[in-house]
Amino acid sequence: METQKKIALITGANRGLGLEIARQLGNKGMIVLVGARNEMAGVAAVEKLSQQGIVAHFLPLDITKAESIAAAVNQVKNQFGWLDVLVNNAARLPVKPEDQHNPSDISQELLAEYMDINFMAQVATTQAFLPLIRLSSAGRIVNMSSTIGSVTLTSEPLHQNGPKPARLAYAAAKAAFNMFTVTLAKELVGTGIKVNAADPGLTQTQVGQERPNANTVEQGAKPAVWLSCLDDDGPTGCFFTHWLNHETVNPW
Numbered sequence: 001m002e003t004q005k006k007i008a009l010i011t012g013a014n015r016g017l018g019l020e021i022a023r024q025l026g027n028k029g030m031i032v033l034v035g036a037r038n039e040m041a042g043v044a045a046v047e048k049l050s051q052q053g054i055v056a057h058f059l060p061l062d063i064t065k066a067e068s069i070a071a072a073v074n075q076v077k078n079q080f081g082w083l084d085v086l087v088n089n090a091a092r093l094p095v096k097p098e099d100q101h102n103p104s105d106i107s108q109e110l111l112a113e114y115m116d117i118n119f120m121a122q123v124a125t126t127q128a129f130l131p132l133i134r135l136s137s138a139g140r141i142v143n144m145s146s147t148i149g150s151v152t153l154t155s156e157p158l159h160q161n162g163p164k165p166a167r168l169a170y171a172a173a174k175a176a177f178n179m180f181t182v183t184l185a186k187e188l189v190g191t192g193i194k195v196n197a198a199d200p201g202l203t204q205t206q207v208g209q210e211r212p213n214a215n216t217v218e219q220g221a222k223p224a225v226w227l228s229c230l231d232d233d234g235p236t237g238c239f240f241t242h243w244l245n246h247e248t249v250n251p252w
Contacts, residue, residue, distance in 0.1 A: 005055070006136075007080050008228060009033040011063055011125065012090030014041040017144070017200055019048075020221040021087055025228055026054030033076065035061035035090065037068075063090050063121040069128045082135035085228045087142045088125060092117040094170040103168045111169050118173035123180055139193035142227045143181045145239060146199055147250055149174025178239065178252055185237030194230055198223035199241035199250055 008025045012018040014036035022032040026049055034049070034056055036042035042058040049056040059075060062068040076083055092114060094100065101110060126141060133139035147153050148171045178197055185195035200220030223240045239250040 006030045006084040006138075007033065007076070007082065008085035008087065009035055009059065009076065009083055009129070010087040010089055011035040011061060013087075014038060014045040017217055017220055018087075018089040019045050020217045021089065021224050021228075022056065023049060023052065023054065024218075024221050024225045025085070026052070026056060028225070028229060030085065030228075031055045031057070031080075033057050033059040035059045035063075035072065037062045061090075061125075063125045064117060066124065069125055073128050073132065076129070077132060081132075083129055083132040084136040084138065085140045085142070086126065086129050086133060087144065087224055087228060088122045089144045089224070091122075091144065092170075094167050099169065100167065101169070106168055111172065114169035114173040115176065118170065119176040119180070122177055126180075126184070133193060134191065137192070138232065139191075140228050140230060141184070141193065141195040142224045143177055143195070143197045144200065144224060145178055145181070145197040146170075146174050147201075147241070149176075149178050150239075150250060150252060151175060152252060153250075181239070182237050182252070189236070192232065194227075194234060194236040196227045196230075196236060197239040197250075198227055199239065200224070201241055 008030045010018050010022045010032060013022045013034040022034055026032045032049065032054060034042050034045045036045065036058070039058070039060060042060070046056045046058045059072050060068065061072040099110070101107070122143065133141065148167060154171065181195055181197045188195060200223065201215045227240060239252060241250050
């Protein structure tokens with residue numbers, strides 16, 4: 001067991017939003033585990049964080065493969081013994097033209113691909129690490145979501161942040177992930193573990209980099225970082241975004 005510092009695992013942390021969440025949590029004194037499929041990219045991210053004085057470790061993790069998840073759990077268990085924070089950040093984003101289909105013509109294959117990665121894999125990862133999180137004195141699970149998965153906002157015809165019909169697969173998977181967040185939070189009431197969803201908004205990463213009104217990556221990471229560091233009297237089963245310099249509750 002290396003330390004009594006808090007241990008935070010961020011999936012998909014080798015670049016972009018995940019890397020920034022890792023950086024901010026590391027600057028708060030946490031040991032950050034950079035979860036990534038690509039070893040070269042993961043190691044490079046760890047080196048970048050280490051150069052900033054952050055204690056970081058590369059954790060090989062492909063959330064779509066059960067054997068990879070199991071190996072990652074064993075590595076964390078053997079090296080640290082528990083896990084304080086899990087940020088489910090790895091996901092498939094709707095950035096390719098072939099990902100855009102209206103509800104009337106979307107294929108079952110595309111729906112399944114998004115549900116597998118953005119919902120089923122997230123659930124599997126959380127379930128696998130939950131025994132280690134239960135060993136923490138203040139476990140925190142943060143699920144990276146989006147207003148695109150909000151049924152309430154989608155039902156408002158003029159809401160500018162609602163999903164376009166062509167993004168049904170992504171929106172449906174995020175909506176399912178939101179439901180998992182709420183139900184898991186209810187299941188874990190009384191355990192000290194808090195489960196919340198974080199919406200980074202449109203950020204200047206691969207999806208939002210061409211939008212001048214997009215959040216900076218630093219701004220987009222703030223809800224997840226805040227939720228990762230909640231006090232014992234903090235919220236659970238909620239959906240937050242960063243708006244006008246503070247965290248605001250999103251409707252489900």
